[in-house]
Amino acid sequence: MTALTPSTAAPARPAQRGRNMRAGLRLGIMTMVGRAYPRLVAANREPDWIFYEVALPLLQICAFALVYKALHAPQQYIGLVILGGGMMAFWINVLWSMAAQLHWERQSGNLELYLMAPASMLWILAGMAIGGMLATAVRATAVLILGSLIFGVTYNVVSYPLVILAFLFSLVALYGLGSMLASLYLLYNREVWAIQEVIQEPVALLTGSYVPVAALGPYVGAFAALIPLTLGLDAVRQLVFPHLLPTLLPAGLEIAILAVLVVVFCGGAAWSLNFIERRAKIQGKLSLKWQ
Amino acid sequence: MSHSAQDTVPAIQTIDVRRVYQARGGRSIGGAQAGKGVTALDGVSLTVQRGEIFGLLGRNGAGKTTLIKILTTLLAPSGGQAYIDGMDVTRDVIKVRQIIAMVSGGEQSGYGILTVREQLWMFAQFYGVPSKVAHARIDELLSAVGLGDQANQKVYALSTGMRQRMNLCRALVSDPEILFLDEPTVGLDVEASRAVREYVRKWMGENPRRTVLLTTHYMFEADELCDHVAVINHGQIVAEGTTDDLKRGLQEHARFQLEMAEWLPAFTEMLRERDGVVDAQTEQRNDRTQLRLALLREEFIVPTIASINEAGGRVLALRRIEPTLEEAFVRLVGDEAESQREGEEAQR
Ligand SMILES: Nc1ncnc2c1ncn2[C@@H]1O[C@H](COP(=O)(O)OP(=O)(O)OP(=O)(O)O)[C@@H](O)[C@H]1O
Ligand SMILES: [Mg+2]
Numbered sequence: 316m317t318a319l320t321p322s323t324a325a326p327a328r329p330a331q332r333g334r335n336m337r338a339g340l341r342l343g344i345m346t347m348v349g350r351a352y353p354r355l356v357a358a359n360r361e362p363d364w365i366f367y368e369v370a371l372p373l374l375q376i377c378a379f380a381l382v383y384k385a386l387h388a389p390q391q392y393i394g395l396v397i398l399g400g401g402m403m404a405f406w407i408n409v410l411w412s413m414a415a416q417l418h419w420e421r422q423s424g425n426l427e428l429y430l431m432a433p434a435s436m437l438w439i440l441a442g443m444a445i446g447g448m449l450a451t452a453v454r455a456t457a458v459l460i461l462g463s464l465i466f467g468v469t470y471n472v473v474s475y476p477l478v479i480l481a482f483l484f485s486l487v488a489l490y491g492l493g494s495m496l497a498s499l500y501l502l503y504n505r506e507v508w509a510i511q512e513v514i515q516e517p518v519a520l521l522t523g524s525y526v527p528v529a530a531l532g533p534y535v536g537a538f539a540a541l542i543p544l545t546l547g548l549d550a551v552r553q554l555v556f557p558h559l560l561p562t563l564l565p566a567g568l569e570i571a572i573l574a575v576l577v578v579v580f581c582g583g584a585a586w587s588l589n590f591i592e593r594r595a596k597i598q599g600k601l602s603l604k605w606q
Numbered sequence: 607m608s609h610s611a612q613d614t615v616p617a618i619q620t621i622d623v624r625r626v627y628q629a630r631g632g633r634s635i636g637g638a639q640a641g642k643g644v645t646a647l648d649g650v651s652l653t654v655q656r657g658e659i660f661g662l663l664g665r666n667g668a669g670k671t672t673l674i675k676i677l678t679t680l681l682a683p684s685g686g687q688a689y690i691d692g693m694d695v696t697r698d699v700i701k702v703r704q705i706i707a708m709v710s711g712g713e714q715s716g717y718g719i720l721t722v723r724e725q726l727w728m729f730a731q732f733y734g735v736p737s738k739v740a741h742a743r744i745d746e747l748l749s750a751v752g753l754g755d756q757a758n759q760k761v762y763a764l765s766t767g768m769r770q771r772m773n774l775c776r777a778l779v780s781d782p783e784i785l786f787l788d789e790p791t792v793g794l795d796v797e798a799s800r801a802v803r804e805y806v807r808k809w810m811g812e813n814p815r816r817t818v819l820l821t822t823h824y825m826f827e828a829d830e831l832c833d834h835v836a837v838i839n840h841g842q843i844v845a846e847g848t849t850d851d852l853k854r855g856l857q858e859h860a861r862f863q864l865e866m867a868e869w870l871p872a873f874t875e876m877l878r879e880r881d882g883v884v885d886a887q888t889e890q891r892n893d894r895t896q897l898r899l900a901l902l903r904e905e906f907i908v909p910t911i912a913s914i915n916e917a918g919g920r921v922l923a924l925r926r927i928e929p930t931l932e933e934a935f936v937r938l939v940g941d942e943a944e945s946q947r948e949g950e951e952a953q954r
Binding site for chain 1: 627628675678679680681682700703704706707708710713714715716717719720724727728729730731732734782
């Protein structure tokens with residue numbers, strides 16, 4: 316056989332490397348925007364989302380709110396429920412549109428095409444996440460505003476920058492966790508539905524979306540803290556309803572832990588994606604056959 | 607970049623590529639054999655030059671898709687080397703991915719809620735094609751495959767044939783150099799599959815560096831499109847060459863069919879005794895006689911006809927019988943019934 320010229324032989328000069336890096340970044344961002352696009356479009360093209368993603372959460376919030384009212388709890392408790400409902404929208408989005416997503420993408424054949432594209436799959440995941448976050452933000456905001464108006468809840472914000480920081484960190488950590496799960500789900504494709512069902516409801520309770528976390532006790536609380544929603548929600552609650560409730564940890568510490576979770580989950584997502592890709596290439600599991 | 611050196615690098619080259627699929631779960635279900643897995647590719651060596659449309663033919667389960675998956679960096683080979691434009695598909699993954707594209711028959715890629723244009727734009731994004739360039743390309747591609755009117759239609763509303771043509775556009779929107787087509791016309795009607803074939807040929811004609819590796823079960827498609835073909839059977843290449851090579855390789859004798867008038871049965875005997883005539887058969891058709899000749903070599907047809915004329919027979923028409931690619935294929939890999947029996951056995 317003729318010797319083939321190895322294409323990697325020539326070492327890139329620094330200027331060249333800089334240009335390559337910029338080109339790589341540009342490609343990555345374009346990939347991300349491309350993948351985010353269908354999520355944003357889908358959000359507005361199917362009008363029934365208004366029912367499923369705003370009306371249903373509102374109904375759920377109403378149910379809890381009425382219970383609190385019956386117990387003559389302060390008005391702010393209902394505010395807690397509304398905040399939790401808004402955050403739950405993100406969790407549901409992460410579960411069904413991040414964690415389970417690669418599983419669906421494999422069934423449609425998209426997974427192969429995404430891998431075959433020159434940018435890292437992480438950009439695809441980032442696009443999915445950003446698209447999902449933006450689309451869900453519209454719903455969560457709708458739930459928040461409508462819920463607050465209906466029940467006349469007022470907020471007493473301690474520090475806007477901290478609220479925003481806590482919210483953003485928990486969101487990024489949450490989607491990082493979703494990306495990590497997405498790769499792992501590819502390994503266990505049959506069990507996905509079972510896992511989804513098992514996770515969704517307990518998480519709503521554990522993370523304190525409808526019930527304050529601190530009420531669950533320190534051990535359950537510590538476990539729940541692994542899910543970024545818990546700490547994020549607790550921090551935001553402290554910052555908008557100060558002194559209302561016993562808290563899990565001081566808000567500043569919670570935000571610091573969230574920052575660590577961001578690194579852990581995003582790093583974990585990168586690692587598991589790489590692991591899955593290599594393993595799937597060896598096992599031949601990137602596509603499904605129905606024959 | 608020195609072009610002369612570049613052009614000698616084959617577009618696609620595989621050296622002794624092997625691929626074994628391990629049995630699912632690693633547990634042996636049907637005794638010891640089940641644990642060994644399936645050998646899908648068993649030492650495949652192929653070279654495809656720039657500018658070629660190369661056809662890979664083989665029965666179901668022969669290993670065609672497996673080879674394409676390896677070449678498109680989606681599957682790791684169990685052994686051997688594979689190169690795209692001189693780049694190793696297992697090591698230079700990113701560079702390989704920049705110049706390839708793949709379309710599979712019946713693929714359901716993309717998102718139904720997007721319009722055709724949006725879907726193609728999304729895939730152009732993944733290859734860093736600026737939006738302006740992408741939209742110009744999308745317009746051109748869609749009208750070329752007859753989907754100009756569907757640009758703003760939702761993807762879920764497309765028929766199978768429209769969808770498949772859109773898939774072809776999807777692959778071409780990144781302007782790849784090397785295109786893999788895995789049964790691109792499966793399930794398409796006559797017109798749609800012709801549209802796909804015609805466009806592939808036109809696309810190839812636009813740039814001499816473009817290369818296509820195609821699999822198909824339609825022999826006429828391979829015959830019509832491909833410069834070179836290889837026949838793969840049980841993971842091994844059993845024949846390779848131009849379609850004409852394959853057909854000729856099959857034919858030991860030159861075969862002719864003649865329409866005769868004023869034929870006498872004695873002529874047949876006379877012909878059979880002539881030098882260079884391997885066989886002669888006749889069949890009565892109304893007032894004519896159809897004569898089938900097998901000759902040692904093509905050149906023997908001239909003296910043979912001369913001797914018929916001398917004896918008083920009259921040749922009305924003469925036709926050389928060419929074997930079809932399908933015949934060549936069946937000869938190489940066995941017939942359908944056999945393949946089905948084997949397939950059923952493999953299922954168990
Ligand atoms: N992911 C997989 N896991 C296990 N075995 C596989 C896998 N993919 C293919 N095989 C096996 O490898 C062999 C070759 O399959 P391949 O899909 O490459 O055939 P093919 O030539 O493309 O067939 P077809 O014409 O039906 O598309 C078959 O025996 C098939 O069952
Ligand atoms: Mg196949």
